[in-house]
Every structure is written in structure tokens, then in C-alpha cells.
Amino acid sequence: MTANHPSAGCLAPWAIRSVEDMQIQPSDLGLIARVAELGKRYGTGASTVTALDDVSLGLRRGEFTAIMGPSGSGKSTLMHIMAGLDSPSAGQVWLGDTDITELSDSALTVLRRRRIGFIFQSFNLVPTLDVRGNVMLPFDLDGRRPTRDEQAWIDELFDTLGLRPRIGHRPHELSGGQQQRVAIARALATRPDLVFADEPTGNLDSRTGREVLGLLAAASARYGQSIAMVTHDPVAASHADRILYLADGRIVRDSGRSSAEEISSFMLSMEVAA
Numbered sequence: 001m002t003a004n005h006p007s008a009g010c011l012a013p014w015a016i017r018s019v020e021d022m023q024i025q026p027s028d029l030g031l032i033a034r035v036a037e038l039g040k041r042y043g044t045g046a047s048t049v050t051a052l053d054d055v056s057l058g059l060r061r062g063e064f065t066a067i068m069g070p071s072g073s074g075k076s077t078l079m080h081i082m083a084g085l086d087s088p089s090a091g092q093v094w095l096g097d098t099d100i101t102e103l104s105d106s107a108l109t110v111l112r113r114r115r116i117g118f119i120f121q122s123f124n125l126v127p128t129l130d131v132r133g134n135v136m137l138p139f140d141l142d143g144r145r146p147t148r149d150e151q152a153w154i155d156e157l158f159d160t161l162g163l164r165p166r167i168g169h170r171p172h173e174l175s176g177g178q179q180q181r182v183a184i185a186r187a188l189a190t191r192p193d194l195v196f197a198d199e200p201t202g203n204l205d206s207r208t209g210r211e212v213l214g215l216l217a218a219a220s221a222r223y224g225q226s227i228a229m230v231t232h233d234p235v236a237a238s239h240a241d242r243i244l245y246l247a248d249g250r251i252v253r254d255s256g257r258s259s260a261e262e263i264s265s266f267m268l269s270m271e272v273a274a
């Protein structure tokens, strides 16, 4: 089926239980990533913990999606499995049209390096490298230099993110907000299919956090970057186009852009129901 197949546009991604059976590729549905009937259990016997229970979802290309839920609801597990950092106990995971559950460890390493960007709460910059070195790291790890086009994009990122005056500085010479902007530049540099952000504002004050969220939202709105952000913070989630709520390893709500107040009150209702 092609993207122009008459039924592709009208099928809600979550309505399809088995993509394989129907021969529909995630990209036919405008999805950049997809999981179907995903399960994850830790441990065995009486000590088994079910972290994810029959989760099916699609992330739309170019969208900024927040994944919210109380502590222990399965957010990190879902992100790690979607990023190929952990394997599921059941179900399938696609990045683009690649079923990553079928890949070897070495193929997964290459896929993560080339097609996924990561932004962490703790920035995870290399302390011995300056700003330029940190942003170039994905290319160095891939054993190649940026193409002329990619270099122009990196230069644009340095300018847009206000990093130009700091290009020769090392992480310890930068503020938390500047360090997170370097991490954003590094995550966007290779134009990955999907950027995963794990509590990206967790170590920042609220004003700097808002700036960082504005930059992520702009990367999605202006450049079509697909972003999936795991967060506890209703203010952070209010910058996203879409919010998925997890509780006890299941998706319990899928909503469009919402205010921080709306998100807080839904989170509160989940806690009351628990």
C-alpha cells in the first residue's frame, strides 16, 4: 500500500491492531514510530512486574508528543523500548517502516546513532569536548564528516540556539540552560527520524525550562522534527501537540494540545482513581 492508498488517510492509527496482517506500513499512516500490542514484564513468578500491558500507539511524523503518567506508570520503559534500548516481552515496535524488534544488537546501535536523537535531564555532554565537539559527536561516532548540507544545518542550529559565542567552551563553562541547548543541537544535528527527550527540563529553573521547551516546540513546528518527550511536568507537556497518558502500563488517554491546568487536573484525577 502506498501513502496515497484510499484507505490510508482515513484509518485512525490506533484502530489498526495488526499492521503486518493488513500490509500497512507505519509511513502509510503518517507515523514515524509505532508500537503494537506491546508488553514488558520484569522478573518471574510471584515477583513479576508488568511495566507495559498491551500498548498500541503511533507517533505522527513532525509532531511533538508528550508521554505523561504517574511515577511507575511505564513511561521510561516505553521510551527505552521505542528507542531500541530495551526489548519488549511481547509485541512489535517500528521506527519508520523498520521493525526494530527483528534487529540484531549491532544493527540497533547503528539505527540509534543514525535515526534517533536523545536529550536527557542530565544533559549527558562529554566533559572533555567543547560545544562544537559535542555537537559533532554523532558524526564522529558514525566515522564520517557532515555533508555540506548538514554543516549548513549545524551552523543554523548554532545560530538559532545562541551557541555561536560559546562554540569553544566546555560543558563546565556553560549554564544548565546552555548545556541543554548543546544537547538539543546534538540531538537535531543528524536530522534524526525521532528525538526522545527524557524530562529535558528536570534540571532547569522554570524560565530556562520554558526556553528549552519553546526550542523543542519550534524544532517540531518549523523544521518538522518528530519529538517524543517523557515528563511528569504539566507545564512541559503543555508545549506539546499531543499528550499520551500512561497509568499502570496502559494508555488511558490520548489528547491534543492542552493547558497546564487541564493536564494537572487530569493527572490529579488519575491519582485519585489509583
Ligand SMILES: Nc1ncnc2c1ncn2[C@@H]1O[C@H](COP(=O)(O)OP(=O)(O)OP(=O)(O)O)[C@@H](O)[C@H]1O
Pocket (backbone or CB within 6 Å): 042, 043, 049, 050, 051, 069, 070, 071, 072, 073, 074, 075, 076, 077, 078, 232
Ligand atoms: N529493571 C527493572 N526491574 C524490575 N522492575 C522494573 C525495572 N525497570 C522498571 N521496573 C518497574 O516497571 C514499572 C514501570 O517503570 P518505569 O521506570 O517505566 O516507570 P516511569 O513511569 O518511567 O516512572 P518514573 O516517572 O518514576 O521514572 C515500575 O513498577 C518499575 O518499578
